[in-house]
Amino acid sequence: xxxxxxxxxxxxxxxxxxxxxxxxxxxxxxxxxxxxxxxxxxxxxxxxxxxxxxxxxxxxxxxxxxxxxxxxxxxxxxxxxxxxxxxxxxxxxxxxxxxxxxxxxxxxxxxxxxxxxxxxxxxxxxxxxxxxxxxxxxxxxxxxxxxxxxxxxxxxxxxxxxxxxxxxxxxxxxxxxxxxxxxxxxxxxxxxxxxxxxxxxxxxxxxxxxxxxxxxxxxxxxxxxxxxxxxxxxxxxxxxxxxxxxx
Amino acid sequence: xxxxxxxxxxxxxxxxxxxxxxxxxxxxxxxxxxxxxxxxxxxxxxxxxxxxxxxxxxxxxxxxxxxxxxxxxxxxxxxxxxxxxxxxxxxxxxxxxxxxxxxxxxxxxxxxxxxxxxxxxxxxxxxxxxxxxxxxxxxxxxxxxxxxxxxxxxxxxxxxxxxxxxxxxxxxxxxxxxxxxxxxxxxxxxxxxxxxxxxxxxxxxxxxxxxxxxxxxxxxxxxxxxxxxxxxxxxxxxxxxxxxxxx
Numbered sequence: 001x002x003x004x005x006x007x008x009x010x011x012x013x014x015x016x017x018x019x020x021x022x023x024x025x026x027x028x029x030x031x032x033x034x035x036x037x038x039x040x041x042x043x044x045x046x047x048x049x050x051x052x053x054x055x056x057x058x059x060x061x062x063x064x065x066x067x068x069x070x071x072x073x074x075x076x077x078x079x080x081x082x083x084x085x086x087x088x089x090x091x092x093x094x095x096x097x098x099x100x101x102x103x104x105x106x107x108x109x110x111x112x113x114x115x116x117x118x119x120x121x122x123x124x125x126x127x128x129x130x131x132x133x134x135x136x137x138x139x140x141x142x143x144x145x146x147x148x149x150x151x152x153x154x155x156x157x158x159x160x161x162x163x164x165x166x167x168x169x170x171x172x173x174x175x176x177x178x179x180x181x182x183x184x185x186x187x188x189x190x191x192x193x194x195x196x197x198x199x200x201x202x203x204x205x206x207x208x209x210x211x212x213x214x215x216x217x218x219x220x221x222x223x224x225x226x227x228x229x230x231x232x233x234x235x236x237x238x239x240x241x242x243x244x245x246x247x
Numbered sequence: 248x249x250x251x252x253x254x255x256x257x258x259x260x261x262x263x264x265x266x267x268x269x270x271x272x273x274x275x276x277x278x279x280x281x282x283x284x285x286x287x288x289x290x291x292x293x294x295x296x297x298x299x300x301x302x303x304x305x306x307x308x309x310x311x312x313x314x315x316x317x318x319x320x321x322x323x324x325x326x327x328x329x330x331x332x333x334x335x336x337x338x339x340x341x342x343x344x345x346x347x348x349x350x351x352x353x354x355x356x357x358x359x360x361x362x363x364x365x366x367x368x369x370x371x372x373x374x375x376x377x378x379x380x381x382x383x384x385x386x387x388x389x390x391x392x393x394x395x396x397x398x399x400x401x402x403x404x405x406x407x408x409x410x411x412x413x414x415x416x417x418x419x420x421x422x423x424x425x426x427x428x429x430x431x432x433x434x435x436x437x438x439x440x441x442x443x444x445x446x447x448x449x450x451x452x453x454x455x456x457x458x459x460x461x462x463x464x465x466x467x468x469x470x471x472x473x474x475x476x477x478x479x480x481x482x483x484x485x486x487x488x489x490x491x492x493x494x
Contacts, residue, residue, distance in 0.1 A: 011370045056371060080368050089367040120336040121327050123258045124303060128371065 001065050004075055005096040008047075008060040011087035012235065013127045018051045018060070027051075027088055031062070034082035038075065039066055048106045048243035052195075054235035056128070058112075059091070061243040063102040100245075108172070108244030110188040113201045114237045118181045129182070130201075130237035136208030138183045142176035144207040145185075147218035148200060149174060154193050155224040157203075162194035167224070169193060176204065183208070186241075197238060202231030248312050251322055252343040255294075255307040258334035259482065260374045265298045265307070274298075274335060278309070281329035285322065286313055295353045295490035299442075301482035303375070305359075306338070308490040310349040347492075355419070355491030357435040360448045361484045365428045376429070377448075377484035383455030385430045389423035391454040392432075394465035395447060396421060401440050402471040404450075409441035414471070416440060423451065430455070433488075444485060449478030 008027070016024035020032075028045050035043045047062040066075065076093035083089065116122055116129040117136045151170040158167055174187040185201050203220055206212040212230060220228040255274070263271035267279075275292050282290045294309040313322065323340035330336065363369055363376040364383045398417040405414055421434040432448050450467055453459040459477060467475040 009367065009370050011373070058371075076367075084368060087370040087373060089370050091367045120256065120323075120338050121331060123256050123334040123336050124305075124375065126258075126334060 001067060001098070002069060003063055003065050003096050003098055003100060004072055004093050005061065005063045005100060005102060006072075006076065006079075006093040007091040008057055008062055009089045009091050010057050010060070011127075012051060012054050012056040014087065015053060017053045017055070018047055018049070018057075025086075027057075027060075030083060030086045030088055031079070032064075034079050035064055035066075037082055038070075038078045039068055041067060046102045048102045049109055049192075049240050051238070051240050052235050054127075055238045055240065056236075057240040059242045060240050061102050061106070061245075063096065063100065102243070105245050106191075106243045107246060108188055108190055108242075109192060109240070110186070110242040110244075111192070111197045112239045112241050113185040113187075113197060113233065114239070115183040115185070115201075115205065115233075116181060117178075117183050127236050130234050132183075132205055132209070134209055136178075136183050136205065137210070138176050138178040138208065140214055141183070141185075141204040141208040144212075144214040144217040145174040145176055145200070145204055147215075148221060152221055153224045154196055154221070156220050156226060156228045157196045157199035158193040158226065159195035159199075160226060164191075164193050167193060169196070174200065176208075195232060198233045198235065199229055201233040201237070203229065205233065206230040248314060248345070249316060250310055250312050250343050250345055250347060251319055251340050252308065252310045252347060252349060253319075253323065253326075253340040254338040255304055255309055256336045256338055257304050257307070258374075259298060259301050259303040261334065262300060264300045264302070265294055265296070265304075272333075274304075274307075277330060277333045277335055278326070279311075281326050282311055282313075284329055285317075285325045286315055288314060293349045295349050296356055296439075296487050298485070298487050299482050301374070302485045302487065303483075304487040306489045307487050308349050308353065308492075310343065310347065349490070352492050353438075353490045354493060355435055355437055355489075356439060356487070357433070357489040357491075358439070358444045359486045359488050360432040360434075360444060360480065361486070362430040362432070362448075362452065362480075363428060364425075364430050374483050377481050379430075379452055379456070381456055383425075383430050383452065384457070385423050385425040385455065387461055388430070388432075388451045388455040391459075391461040391464040392421040392423055392447070392451055394462075395468060399468055400471050401443055401468070403467050403473060403475045404443045404446035405440040405473065406442035406446075407473065411438075411440050414440060416443070421447065423455075442479060445480045445482065446476055448480040448484070450476065452480065453477040
């Protein structure tokens with residue numbers, strides 16, 4: 001048996017999410033079906049994160065076990081040939097130890113959220129960013145966001161369907177900056193609760209619009225109550241950027 | 248009568264091109280039909296450039312005449328509401344003099360060409376860039392491209408269907424640079440021949456791959472012969488970026 005660790009890039013638009021779903025196409029189903037035609041038997045893919053419907057990935061890490069002694073390069077090439085026309089690509093692939101696990105060995109995850117802050121409807125960025133029409137104050141969003149850094153009970157920013165054992169998470173970085181008409185939010189942590197990034201971004205947008213004073217982010221966090229949440233940002237602006245592992 | 252000058256952004260993917268075509272949807276048809284529902288009579292849109300099927304625009308300039316005394320802002324808002332779901336947006340709109348013409352008053356045009364220089368199939372950039380699998384030497388492409396700057400007979404880089412009266416054009420700028428796995432080509436001139444940018448990019452890619460020595464760009468130009476053309480780059484990497492007018 002050979003364990004392959006690989007990096008996936010995908011457009012989340014056509015999928016019900018990363019995880020296999022009974023009611024529609026998923027990234028997991030596409031990857032597993034492609035692998036099965038190569039390996040000749042059923043396989044299970046494990047991924048670093050479980051992204052929602054419409055969420056994209058620039059660098060999702062995953063693994064699966066091959067009963068065949070293929071080279072990682074040949075496996076990647078065969079996967080990319082068989083994944084078409086699904087908008088999923090294997091960017092790299094290496095052989096890893098049998099106890100390496102894309103999800104359980106992961107010690108850090110990085111996300112990016114893109115807001116298209118403009119009045120005109122989106123064309124080339126449609127489905128790739130959240131459009132916010134009124135002007136956002138990215139500097140105010142950045143200042144307000146710093147209250148979220150550190151170890152906190154993130155219940156306010158947690159989906160009611162979150163399956164995490166604890167709402168306690170340590171947020172390492174959250175940074176907001178403007179690049180032209182795009183407002184970019186970058187954040188990383190060992191792990192995130194379900195909907196945590198989208199919930200944080202939604203509240204920060206309220207700060208950016210001037211609807212919330214900057215200090216209300218800290219208040220919402222301290223409330224530990226989902227009803228203190230201002231807004232959940234939509235999935236199409238969210239990108240899983242990277243997963244980190246011990247050397 | 249009020250003449251509106253406006254900036255269009257569009258995803259060229261679903262269109263047969265900017266100009267109205269008998270055999271499929273065009274940007275012109277979508278814009279004119281949207282304007283007609285607002286203005287209550289048929290209108291003709293004139294644009295700075297006539298982009299091909301699949302070519303995108305970040306800042307195409309155009310104009311049309313309104314028989315109604317609408318404000319430019321109200322016209323823009325109404326257009327954006329009616330253009331949906333077509334991936335076309337009006338980014339700004341101003342009133343101009345009756346003798347201002349988006350095409351004939353234009354004194355400069357700028358294009359960008361995006362090459363995704365990577366092995367893995369495209370997902371989020373599919374239809375938004377030309378994928379070139381083998382490594383490109385962007386510095387060599389840039390050096391070679393400088394032979395194209397200035398006033399030349401660009402017959403080699405001209406479509407057989409080009410309707411320009413003369414193959415003589417003055418290329419002001421062509422610059423090639425790498426940004427990660429993207430190779431960007433930016434070029435501007437008063438005007439371009441049909442397929443000129445795509446033809447130049449196609450030949451420069453042959454230099455970047457090492458198939459052509461750098462000096463062959465100058466040789467191809469000097470040949471003034473379409474058969475000296477190496478390759479025509481595909482439309483999906485091309486973006487009309489800006490049109491320039493006298494102050």
